[in-house]
Amino acid sequence: SRQKALHDLHQLQTVQ
Incomplete structure (x- = not known):
C-alpha cells in the first residue's frame, strides 16, 4: 500500500 x-x-504531482 x-x-x-x-x-x-x-500522479498528483504530474497533474499539478
Whole structure:
C-alpha cells in the first residue's frame, strides 16, 4: 500500500 501511495503522489504531482 505504501507503493500505491507513492504512485498516487506521483500522479498528483504530474497533474499539478
